[in-house]
Amino acid sequence: MADDKTMIHLSLDDVRDLAYRVLRRHGLGEAHVPLVAETIVAGERDGCAAHGVYRLTNCIRTLETGKVNPHAVPRIVPAAGAVVRVDADGGFAQAAFDQGLPLLVEKAQAHGIAILAINHCVHFAALWPEIEAVTAHGLVALACTPSHAWVAPAGGTAPLFGTNPIAFGWPRPDRDPYVFDFATSAVARGEIELHRRAGKPIPEGWTIDAQGNPTTDPEAGLAGALLTFGGHKGSALSTMVELLAGPLIGDMTSAESLAHDDGALASPYGGEIVIAIDPAGILGEAAAAHIARAEALFEGITGQGARLPSERRFAARRRTPAEGVTIARELYEELTRTA
Amino acid sequence: MADDKTMIHLSLDDVRDLAYRVLRRHGLGEAHVPLVAETIVAGERDGCAAHGVYRLTNCIRTLETGKVNPHAVPRIVPAAGAVVRVDADGGFAQAAFDQGLPLLVEKAQAHGIAILAINHCVHFAALWPEIEAVTAHGLVALACTPSHAWVAPAGGTAPLFGTNPIAFGWPRPDRDPYVFDFATSAVARGEIELHRRAGKPIPEGWTIDAQGNPTTDPEAGLAGALLTFGGHKGSALSTMVELLAGPLIGDMTSAESLAHDDGALASPYGGEIVIAIDPAGILGEAAAAHIARAEALFEGITGQGARLPSERRFAARRRTPAEGVTIARELYEELTRTA
Numbered sequence: 309m310a311d312d313k314t315m316i317h318l319s320l321d322d323v324r325d326l327a328y329r330v331l332r333r334h335g336l337g338e339a340h341v342p343l344v345a346e347t348i349v350a351g352e353r354d355g356c357a358a359h360g361v362y363r364l365t366n367c368i369r370t371l372e373t374g375k376v377n378p379h380a381v382p383r384i385v386p387a388a389g390a391v392v393r394v395d396a397d398g399g400f401a402q403a404a405f406d407q408g409l410p411l412l413v414e415k416a417q418a419h420g421i422a423i424l425a426i427n428h429c430v431h432f433a434a435l436w437p438e439i440e441a442v443t444a445h446g447l448v449a450l451a452c453t454p455s456h457a458w459v460a461p462a463g464g465t466a467p468l469f470g471t472n473p474i475a476f477g478w479p480r481p482d483r484d485p486y487v488f489d490f491a492t493s494a495v496a497r498g499e500i501e502l503h504r505r506a507g508k509p510i511p512e513g514w515t516i517d518a519q520g521n522p523t524t525d526p527e528a529g530l531a532g533a534l535l536t537f538g539g540h541k542g543s544a545l546s547t548m549v550e551l552l553a554g555p556l557i558g559d560m561t562s563a564e565s566l567a568h569d570d571g572a573l574a575s576p577y578g579g580e581i582v583i584a585i586d587p588a589g590i591l592g593e594a595a596a597a598h599i600a601r602a603e604a605l606f607e608g609i610t611g612q613g614a615r616l617p618s619e620r621r622f623a624a625r626r627r628t629p630a631e632g633v634t635i636a637r638e639l640y641e642e643l644t645r646t647a
Numbered sequence: 648m649a650d651d652k653t654m655i656h657l658s659l660d661d662v663r664d665l666a667y668r669v670l671r672r673h674g675l676g677e678a679h680v681p682l683v684a685e686t687i688v689a690g691e692r693d694g695c696a697a698h699g700v701y702r703l704t705n706c707i708r709t710l711e712t713g714k715v716n717p718h719a720v721p722r723i724v725p726a727a728g729a730v731v732r733v734d735a736d737g738g739f740a741q742a743a744f745d746q747g748l749p750l751l752v753e754k755a756q757a758h759g760i761a762i763l764a765i766n767h768c769v770h771f772a773a774l775w776p777e778i779e780a781v782t783a784h785g786l787v788a789l790a791c792t793p794s795h796a797w798v799a800p801a802g803g804t805a806p807l808f809g810t811n812p813i814a815f816g817w818p819r820p821d822r823d824p825y826v827f828d829f830a831t832s833a834v835a836r837g838e839i840e841l842h843r844r845a846g847k848p849i850p851e852g853w854t855i856d857a858q859g860n861p862t863t864d865p866e867a868g869l870a871g872a873l874l875t876f877g878g879h880k881g882s883a884l885s886t887m888v889e890l891l892a893g894p895l896i897g898d899m900t901s902a903e904s905l906a907h908d909d910g911a912l913a914s915p916y917g918g919e920i921v922i923a924i925d926p927a928g929i930l931g932e933a934a935a936a937h938i939a940r941a942e943a944l945f946e947g948i949t950g951q952g953a954r955l956p957s958e959r960r961f962a963a964r965r966r967t968p969a970e971g972v973t974i975a976r977e978l979y980e981e982l983t984r985t986a
Contacts, residue, residue, distance in 0.1 A: 388759030388928030390729045420727030421762045421922070425929055448895060450887075464953035468944075476887045486890070488883035520951075538877025544827035544956050547944070548789075548815045551825070555941040556787060558930045563947060583760070583922070589727030590764050591897045602894040605807075605886070608902060612859075614803035617883050 316640045319632040323352045323361060330364050330643050334371040336400075337379040343402035347433045352633045355624030358498060359434045361635050364643055366432045366575050367400075375574030376400060376430040382407045385427075390419040393557070396429035401580055404429050405438055412584050413445045420589025424582040425557035431455075432575035435475035436489040436618070442584050443477040443485040451475045452549040453580040456569060457562040459493045460533035462543035465520025467533040470562030470576060471496065472549035481599065486606060488617035492546040493534045500526045500534070553579045654973040662691045662700060662972065669703050669982050673710040675739075676718040682741035686772045691972045694963030697837060698773045700974050703982055705771045705914050706739075714913035715739060715769040721746045724766075729758040732896070735768030740919055743768050744777055751923050752784045759928025763921040764896035770794075771914035774814035775828040775957070781923050782816040782824040790814045791888040792919040796902040798832045799872035801882035804859025806872040809901030809915060810835065811888035820938065825945060827956035831885040832873045839865045839873070892918045 311317050318326070327345035336344065344367065351359030370376045380399020384407065387393040392411045396404035404426045415422035435451045442449035455470030475489035494514045503510045504526035512522055515529025523529050536542035554561045559579030560568065568577050587595035609616060650656050657665070666684035675683065683706065690698030709715045719738020723746065726732040731750045735743035743765045754761035774790045781788035794809030814828035833853050842849045843865035851861055854868025862868050875881035893900045898918030899907065907916050926934035948955060 387931075388925070389757065390761070391759035391929050393929060418728065419758055420730035421760055422729070423760045423924065423929070448891070461948045461951070461953040464948065464951040466951050468947045468951070474884075476883070478890050486886070488880075488887075490880045490883065492880075537880050540954075540956070541827075541829045541831075541876050541881075543953075544815070544829065547825070547948070548827075550944055551817050551941055552787070552924075554944070555937040556924065556926055556929065558933055558937045561944055563944075585762065585891075585895065586727070587895055590730050590732060590762070590895065592726075594897055598894045598897045602890055605889055605893070605900055605902075608807045609800045609803065609886070612800070612803040612805050612807070614800040614882075615879075617879070 311637070314637055315634040316637045317632055317634050318352075318640075320349055320353055320629055323633065324349050326361065326640075326643060327364060331367065334368050335378050336367075336371060340378065340380070340400055340403050343406055344400050347402055347437055350437055351434070352635070353625055353628045354621040355628065355633075356434065356621065357635070358496070360633070361643065362639060363432055365639075369572070370430055370432065370574040373572035373574045375569065375572050375577065384408070384411065387425070390415050390422040392422065392424045394424070394426050396426055398428050398577075399430065401426055401429035401431045401433070405441070405580075405582075409441055412442070412582065413447065416447050416584035416586045417589070421583065421585045424584070426580045427557060427559050428577070429580060430575050430577050431580055434489055435473050436477075436487050436621075438580075438582055439475045439477035439487055439489065440485060442582060443479040443487070446479045446587070448479070448585040448587065449475075449477040449582060451580065451582040453553050453576075454550050454560070454562040454565060454578055455576040456566040458497055458534050458566075459536055459546060459562075460516060460520070461547070462536060462540040465516065465533075468563055469493075469536070469543075469546040469550060470565070471534070472546045472562065474545060474549060478602065479599065480603070480606070481596075484618070484622040486616060486618075490537075490617075492536055492542050492549060494537045494542075495534070497530075497534060500529050504530065553581045557581060650976075653976055655976045655979045656971055656973050657691075657979075658971040659688055659692055659968055663688050665700065665979075665982060666703060670706065673707050674717050675706075675710060679717065679719070679739055679742050682745055683739050686741055686776055689776055690773070691974070692964055692967045693960040694967065694972075695773065695960065696974070697835070699972070700982065701978060702771055704978075708911075709769055709771065709913040712911035712913045714908065714911050714916065723747070723750065726764070729754050729761040731761065731763045733763070733765050735765055737767050737916075738769065740765055740768035740770045740772070744780070744919075744921075748780055751781070751921065752786065755786050755923035755925045756928070760922065760924045763923070765919040765921075766896060766898050767916070768919060769914050769916050770919055773828055774812050775816075775826050775960075777919075777921055778814045778816035778826055778828065779824060781921060782818040782826070785818045785926070787818070787924040787926065788814075788816040788921060790919065790921040792892050792915075793889050793899070793901040793904060793917055794915040795905040795908060796900075797836055797873050797905075798875055798885060798901075799855060799859070800886070801875060801879040804855065804872075807902055808832075808875070808882075808885040808889060809904070810873070811885045811901065813884060813888060817941065818938065819942070819945070820935075823957070823961040825955060825957075829876075831875055831881050831888060833876045833881075834873070836869075836873060839868050843869065892920045896920060
């Protein structure tokens with residue numbers, strides 16, 4: 309791979325350096341820089357452009373608008389025995405998760421199941437980094453977080469829910485874990501933005517206009533609301549995310565997060581939950597045999613030509629450390645100008 | 648409401664009597680009869696015909712084919728501190744849930760979160776009865792169970808997953824709880840059967856034929872596989888259900904349940920999980936205020952004309968104790984002939 313007029317080639321170390329420089333230049337505290345930077349590197353490493361270097365632009369905007377505490381000091385808050393509660397102190401979620409993870413693992417192993425509740429955090433990344441950090445300990449993981457209110461409930465006419473991702477992970481012995489991580493909206497908001505820029509209509513089922521009517525006009529859709537995936541079922545799941553990572557842990561809903569944003573266009577602010585389950589806490593010594601038995605299910609999927617959700621991501625992960633990645637030259641120059 | 652040629656009017660007490668008689672007549676043990684009967688009554692009471700008296704036909708077939716232990720004695724199996732494991736002894740799930748529930752509530756209140764794993768049970772009902780039994784204690788609930796392998800993974804060609812319902816409940820002070828309970832398949836298998844009998848085509852997106860191609864022919868769809876709702880996202884959720892209520896708790900996948908059935912057409916056999924979370928275990932004394940704050944989310948849904956998932960069910964529940972219910976005369980006569 310070589311540079312050309314529109315794309316530039318970077319090694320993962322180059323990506324890391326770039327992320328460090330950009331984050332420091334915009335005032336992020338030294339305790340946070342490596343953690344946030346590694347999230348950016350992980351996005352590029354796994355071939356997820358939307359969660360790679362591109363996300364630095366969100367970080368910059370969030371830092372510049374004062375919507376994240378760059379020097380946040382997360383702290384563990386007292387809670388029940390199988391609960392880990394971390395107050396992120398208004399900082400990016402990574403440091404709070406980093407602090408809570410060892411205790412989440414310890415409590416899941418002690419009790420069989422445990423829940424990590426992160427409060428007052430800014431969440432701009434995918435959930436799979438958290439999921440994989442938990443499955444790496446041989447635990448099953450389930451995570452979700454609200455975002456900003458851009459999505460209408462099924463049968464409704466106005467934005468109320470966030471894109472509200474749900475992510476799940478299952479440890480596979482000597483294999484990449486089984487991991488999914490998806491928005492409960494029909495698509496990412498960025499997809500509609502891309503259609504708008506390209507002057508292309510969007511498929512029906514993605515958005516409604518400001519009057520609540522279905523629309524294929526991206527402009528009208530952005531002024532209206534996204535729809536959830538899967539009709540009323542996706543809408544119910546999105547409601548669940550609002551509740552679990554909102555009021556259940558004493559934090560904001562997506563509507564409250566958007567009100568808090570107050571037009572800054574910063575990353576969402578609020579809560580996140582991660583549930584961890586230890587198979588050994590349920591099955592004791594038989595756990596390993598049953599975890600191995602789950603492989604038949606994965607073979608049943610791939611054996612009929614269907615994909616496992618994170619296959620492409622894991623394939624990229626094996627390729628990019630040697631091959632590096634390419635990013636848009638315009639994005640690179642925008643970031644390096646300011647860095 | 649009066650009887651006519653096709654329908655017959657019953658009070659809920661009539662439904663209860665009918666269920667008791669049918670279940671006893673087919674050899675179900677006295678410890679199970681009231682529990683299974685109340686599930687049937689709850690279905691009729693809530694206006695869910697598919698989970699009411701009609702389900703007795705499944706119970707009969709399952710009893711007659713010897714695929715359920717009519718005299719099962721569920722027992723608590725040792726597990727970690729926040730885990731309740733109940734071996735249903737091959738019986739209907741109700742007795743195992745009934746035995747595990749008090750301990751699930753106790754453990755959720757002690758640790759903040761707890762998980763109930765029911766093994767070796769026959770599950771023929773909806774999940775909302777379990778969900779509502781948990782929310783009645785002021786706890787948040789999440790439940791799932793595999794079924795028989797009738798559903799293909801997204802991108803696949805052959806049945807692998809069950810209809811794999813996911814259900815969730817949130818306690819609302821002085822109100823019916825927020826509850827959803829849906830199959831991760833695009834539709835219930837029974838819907839396709841109804842189209843077949845009526846000689847009507849089915850909508851695209853419901854099924855594929857035995858060669859894995861989309862079909863609107865109900866006959867071809869029944870010979871092939873159902874699809875999941877919401878494409879690859881629904882497929883991922885269905886996989887999660889297989890894992891959580893299968894290998895994680897040492898129990899069968901939907902493919903294993905169908906193999907175990909061996910053509911008997913009995914109800915699915917295997918595991919079920921229920922996760923319970925105590926808001927007070929996370930928030931302490933602040934829990935009540937945040938639970939109350941969630942009402943704004945529900946108002947945000949209903950205020951724009953959208954429905955809450957179980958609204959119609961709760962409305963029926965207020966109506967049927969006085970008004971009674973109507974069931975198909977043919978079904979009633981089939982059941983009373985044998986009872």
